[in-house]
Amino acid sequence: MTSRALEAPGLDARLHVPDRLDASLTAAAGDVVAVIGPNGAGKSTLLGALAGIVPAIGSVEVGGRSWTDPVVPVRDRGVGLVFQDQSLFPHLCARENVAFGLRTRGVPRAEARARADQWLDRLGVGELASRRPDQLSGGQAQRVAIARALAPEPALLLLDEPFAGLDVGVATSLRLELARHLAAFDGVAVLVTHDALDALTLADRVVVLEDGEVVQDGTPADVAARPRTAHVARLVGLNVVTQGGQLRAFSPVAVTVSPGRPHGSARNCWHAEVAGVAPHGEALRVLARADDGPELIADVTPASAIELGLAPGQPVWMSVKETSVDTYTMRP
Numbered sequence: 001m002t003s004r005a006l007e008a009p010g011l012d013a014r015l016h017v018p019d020r021l022d023a024s025l026t027a028a029a030g031d032v033v034a035v036i037g038p039n040g041a042g043k044s045t046l047l048g049a050l051a052g053i054v055p056a057i058g059s060v061e062v063g064g065r066s067w068t069d070p071v072v073p074v075r076d077r078g079v080g081l082v083f084q085d086q087s088l089f090p091h092l093c094a095r096e097n098v099a100f101g102l103r104t105r106g107v108p109r110a111e112a113r114a115r116a117d118q119w120l121d122r123l124g125v126g127e128l129a130s131r132r133p134d135q136l137s138g139g140q141a142q143r144v145a146i147a148r149a150l151a152p153e154p155a156l157l158l159l160d161e162p163f164a165g166l167d168v169g170v171a172t173s174l175r176l177e178l179a180r181h182l183a184a185f186d187g188v189a190v191l192v193t194h195d196a197l198d199a200l201t202l203a204d205r206v207v208v209l210e211d212g213e214v215v216q217d218g219t220p221a222d223v224a225a226r227p228r229t230a231h232v233a234r235l236v237g238l239n240v241v242t243q244g245g246q247l248r249a250f251s252p253v254a255v256t257v258s259p260g261r262p263h264g265s266a267r268n269c270w271h272a273e274v275a276g277v278a279p280h281g282e283a284l285r286v287l288a289r290a291d292d293g294p295e296l297i298a299d300v301t302p303a304s305a306i307e308l309g310l311a312p313g314q315p316v317w318m319s320v321k322e323t324s325v326d327t328y329t330m331r332p
């Protein structure tokens with residue numbers, strides 16, 4: 001437990017949803033926790049179980065108060081929710097959508113509207129307060145949804161893929177703004193994302209789920225540098241291979257692709273078949289499958305790609321110098 005957690009209780013959850021999830025999650029007040037993992041890993045199930053929408057066995061404590069013993073009904077948990085599809089009330093204007101959560105907490109109508117307007121201003125959509133969701137763009141509606149979730153100052157904010165489906169430019173500016181609001185947010189925020197950038201830029205901690213279980217929990221820098229699963233390795237653009245019970249990570253930039261077997265350590269060289277070649281920044285990224293299993297990526301210059309004549313199906317050797325490999329254990 002961090003010193004921050006000792007000062008202000010945040011989140012302490014142990015949740016079991018049969019056949020779908022078996023996970024513990026703790027966070028200090030003020031923390032932003034990113035949850036990443038492949039499709040079907042249980043990310044949305046975890047958010048649903050925290051909110052009380054998905055029935056789960058176990059315990060959830062938020063801000064030092066138990067939500068499970070005795071059971072606190074979903075409506076009384078006051079969780080701030082932001083989903084990919086916004087789920088704004090279609091018949092209410094933006095102002096009333098934001099005011100709704102405040103009204104259900106007993107805030108008088110005029111004050112709820114005034115506070116809603118302040119939050120819409122903060123999210124840069126103050127002038128759209130009277131519009132209904134069908135009169136808003138996807139990005140504008142998502143800003144309203146974030147204002148609605150934050151306005152009641154919840155102890156727990158749950159965001160499920162909040163930028164999915166938005167244009168890249170819209171998502172980028174919204175990401176920057178959300179970062180600002182999350183920095184000022186006193187509660188615990190749990191953010192489900194498929195995007196390494198979200199996890200690395202917005203979160204204090206990254207939790208990796210796979211098959212309903214937490215397989216890694218660390219700082220963004222640690223998870224990015226030493227991923228424990230192939231999925232996260234791909235997400236952060238690293239190669240990770242398992243050798244002798246240890247994980248070995250290396251950058252695609254450090255990989256040399258050659259037609260013949262290179263000299264050097266056998267454990268750092270693989271015979272592989274090119275699966276694809278695609279532009280990656282100023283380089284070309286080569287995806288190849290080694291004969292003994294792992295998928296490897298290498299970044300090569302366009303000139304060397306031409307020289308090697310890289311094309312799908314071509315056999316190559318891929319190698320990396322030992323000094324470019326970071327070796328670590330499977331479990332902390």
Ligand SMILES: Nc1ncnc2c1ncn2[C@@H]1O[C@H](COP(=O)(O)OP(=O)(O)OP(=O)(O)O)[C@@H](O)[C@H]1O
Nearest residue numbers: 019020037038039040041042043044045046209212
């Ligand atoms: N309502 C449901 N009833 C039964 N099983 C479900 C239900 N919803 C999801 N599942 C299953 O639970 C597992 C976890 O699903 P979940 O949607 O939580 O994963 P996820 O990590 O959010 O995936 P994605 O990234 O695709 O949204 C999957 O195997 C899924 O098929």
